[in-house]
Amino acid sequence: MAKITYIEAGRQALAEEMRRDPLVWAVGEDLGRGGVFGQYKGLTDEFGSDRISDAPISESCIMGAAVGAAMMGTRPVVEMRFSDFALCAVDELVNQAAKARYMFGGQTRVPLVVREPIGMWRSSAAQHSQSLEAWYAHIPGLVVAVPATPADNYALLKAAIRCDDPVVYMEHKGLWPLEGDAPEEGVVAEFGKARIAREGADLTIVSWSASVHTSMEAAATLAEAGIEAEVIDLRTLWPWDREAVFASVEKTGRLMVVHEAVSVAGFGAEIAATVAESLHKALKSPVKRVAAPRIPISYAPVLEDEARVTAAAVVAAAQAMIAN
């Protein structure tokens, strides 16, 4: 089967959507030179600098202008470079984009995609490494997508661009070079449908973004020890696939949520709490979160690793659950 990288899958999805719909355009700093990670390489040649638009260093205007441009019927794809910088544009995203349709009684839509690369990526330290997906899942009006694979970075980005809601689209910087099976051409993902990355009967591991790969690595190790973990890649956090998670936990009787973000008030809490509320009796052992301590992310690898959820930590937690 043909292979493709995560970054290239996103690039192709955007290019195809821009060919399909002349109202789709992308805007962000340095896009004319391909974007900071090369996600937009070559697109200016095909689409021109109006549709692959550079921007001043004006995050709040990039986001705010996208809101206005979306309300006027275009479909802007905003590049925030690092999700950390999107913190310079929170009013525009949360007070404006997310609420405009509602506040104006349904008179408008804000079909806007905000690309916010998340996660640890080399030694990038506290202002270039955050994963704040839980924030946006908490905000009515927003959709949150967190692709883990090249195929999903293609299918979910296409879905995000076609969606009439504002979508916070969080690619993981550590996954840019990841190779995986190429998606079926033209496929568009359905939001809120999880992917069973691996089947198993002993426990359910729910994850998303880069942590899916950590979970898969752990599942392989666990399998050697005779523990069959079912790994669920949520793909989107709002909406999130309650049905898939419930079905799996009813089967396994055990839920673990694994994510890179800080554990305290992370989205793992939402999933763990929901399962604990709804499937209490089906649980053979307590729900469990495996996520980061409440510390900023460091620069030196030895320190950065303290904030990193490893396959070993997932394995240890899983074995403790099974023993329990």
Place this chain on the structure above:
Amino acid sequence: MAKITYIEAGRQALAEEMRRDPLVWAVGEDLGRGGVFGQYKGLTDEFGSDRISDAPISESCIMGAAVGAAMMGTRPVVEMRFSDFALCAVDELVNQAAKARYMFGGQTRVPLVVREPIGMWRSSAAQHSQSLEAWYAHIPGLVVAVPATPADNYALLKAAIRCDDPVVYMEHKGLWPLEGDAPEEGVVAEFGKARIAREGADLTIVSWSASVHTSMEAAATLAEAGIEAEVIDLRTLWPWDREAVFASVEKTGRLMVVHEAVSVAGFGAEIAATVAESLHKALKSPVKRVAAPRIPISYAPVLEDEARVTAAAVVAAAQAMIAN
């Protein structure tokens, strides 16, 4: 016992701390005229306009300047007017204030208090009613205080001003006129210590801010039906008083979390998940969250009320738990 209002308690706490420590100062729009809710009334007369400082409409500079002023040894109390407007200053709070001490290897402290009035208050609609306390609890480096009573608005604000960490201090707009017992003069709260607002053996209701009063009202109704709810007012969300909550749940076997914020990814998820993880076997019925649907807050009362957690909803949920 002497009575005091929530708003006046905060005013007195600030005044006393400013008398005690000449490095404490407050800054925000319209403070010279007492602030938008009158929280600063009269303080300019005593402390002058340098220490009760007006500000341009520049939220990001108000917050950012406070970070610099705090690193230089003063203790700024920043007034954001409505927590919604603090979304114009998230980089300053989350990327700068919360991380400076850590990023610089402990060379500095950011002893800054950000007052962010939260919650529904008359028909204020989607941009003047949010409760985003869960966001800040998720951010390493920040302390989050959510006073429910006049006495706590005095003791917690004093603690926040004396704290060397940046504190997100969330008063509830609906509580300004609330009358309650005056605090013992000079008392300073300890962060992370909950208050048992009411004792009971049948279930534990954990809450904070205005929802504590909703919970108390519900508890009174439940008592008439012979159900004794223990109501815990957390007072701070980071840190939150795990020990007090655990002790109560071990006694009652039932946990309900009640808050005004959106349920999805709200801080109730953190508490419910933590209890489910740690006290699974002690639970007689599943943990339960009673919080808002994932909708923006409306203007018309009939619509606004759909986002409001009522005592009736708490009572119904509690009865269902007991029946379970």
Place this chain on the structure above:
Amino acid sequence: MSADQSQRASNLNVGRCLDQYREMSRIREFELAAIRSAEEKLVLGAIHPSIGQEAVAVGVCGNLRREDIILSTHRGHGHTMAKGADPLAMMRELFGRAGGYSQGKGGSMHIADFKVGMLGANGVVSANINIAAGAAHAIKLKGGNEVVVCFFGDGATNRGPFLEGLNWAGVFGLPILFVCEDNGFAATTRTKAMTYGAGPAARAAAIGVKTTEVDGNDLLAVDEIARDLIEEARRGEPRFLLAKTYRLTGHTSADAAPYRPKEEVEERWLNDPIVNLRRALSAAGASDADLDAIAAKAKQEMTEAYETAKGTDWPAKELAYTDVQDIGDPRKGAF
């Protein structure tokens, strides 16, 4: 009066000015009815009356086409009506009733009428500047011929979006006119006290946006200058207009504005833009009878809007869950 004022007065188009007088009177009467309604607790949230600033709204919007776009602020009633919105649907929104522009979801600070190109008031100061720049950006991308007008106050020029949005409009050559209503106040604060340097016009000019100042209480001046600026902006050259005016009421209808001397306000009332226009119209031959009739009709229209709104039902509570978003069930996980 100045030379070009008398100039304008002399070649004033009576028909057009009577229309503008009518519009200004309607806005004034709407605000007065809204203030009364707030006292009666029929208006549920805060309202920010535009009394004294009607000439800016009418003078600017009178030069726009229906398909042109405006964005406004918390003080948006006048702009909204001047662009053609229905006062009854506005009043219903202020009262939180069915049939309000936002179905009762928004209130005064979130009124919009997309049918007439009014893309919304805004509860966040300065936030509409970037959104307006984006609306103009979309027009350029689509090759349209519409123009965007963004109204904001003097206080808004101390927030970042003022710099970012004007720069954006210039860099991309967008069809937009920025109109700063300089009424001297930012809530209870005199804007000048918190604004360094020469102020909004100097800042806009330095960002590169061609800037003009006008007496915002002189409808004839605003009308004439706005006409030119709007056509220049339509060609993709952003423009900035500073309209000097005064907020004759408090910041909100509940604000008695004790922070400014009575004499100051009384003096400003002598420069009421509606009285100014009426004086010019009389000089141009309009009869008091006609002018009184227009004012009376405006008052009656707003009284009817008030009565009708008052008699309108609350919105159905199911509406709380509609128009949140297409994806995901907002009820999930609640209660």
Place this chain on the structure above:
Amino acid sequence: MSADQSQRASNLNVGRCLDQYREMSRIREFELAAIRSAEEKLVLGAIHPSIGQEAVAVGVCGNLRREDIILSTHRGHGHTMAKGADPLAMMRELFGRAGGYSQGKGGSMHIADFKVGMLGANGVVSANINIAAGAAHAIKLKGGNEVVVCFFGDGATNRGPFLEGLNWAGVFGLPILFVCEDNGFAATTRTKAMTYGAGPAARAAAIGVKTTEVDGNDLLAVDEIARDLIEEARRGEPRFLLAKTYRLTGHTSADAAPYRPKEEVEERWLNDPIVNLRRALSAAGASDADLDAIAAKAKQEMTEAYETAKGTDWPAKELAYTDVQDIGDPRKGAF
């Protein structure tokens, strides 16, 4: 050279200039060592060299007292050293080793040395402007006599904090000098292409902050002008200095900068600020031998810093949990 250039050259203070030549050489050698180390993967994260901009850092900081304050950006190595920081502690931070300024927690973009008044580089463009205004605000509140210098790039002048921070400094009369290093680029973008109007200086002046422009590659000019501006700022009159310069390397050490013509860069190398100063010093009688010795010593110092940093241990991993905050256990709820 221009009249006042020759003027300056003629009454140049050789001793002072030799010190400045030494500082500029040390910064240059530090950057070169850092770039080499990045190629060797000893530097772990991105670094933004200041090669070509040394005259601004040295010319400005040479007029500051130890207790004075500076804030810098992602391109902060030069400012930091010019304020008196230790290159070994800096190199260790770049290498993520024990004894680095941030204990290995920050890296290049988060170096600070509070002992010498260096309040931090910053990973967020323009964010240091508001923080610097606040630092100056604290000095005023405490009645201190220190001054704050805030360095930032030309690209930073398109973000809101540029407007908000300068206005703030003016409104409150704060002791601060804003220094904009206009190197023509914002990452891979020519800043002018995304900046409308006359640029940073015009904007600063319109906000009301007295503005001066200088050739940022002429140490003598920067030194002379900065001296005056800093003393004016110290009196509570904010000042703005636009230093025209050029980024001789890529945006980061990994950026080959294919987006600009080789010829452009080669031509700019002819205006290397260190060569410029050396020429002036030679003209004033400094011997090549002395100048070579200074350069050689600088190179040796940085080679030693490189070697020592390379041989330094990683930080103890427990440090990941320290200095998060006083309140609350960061380990709670993790793993």
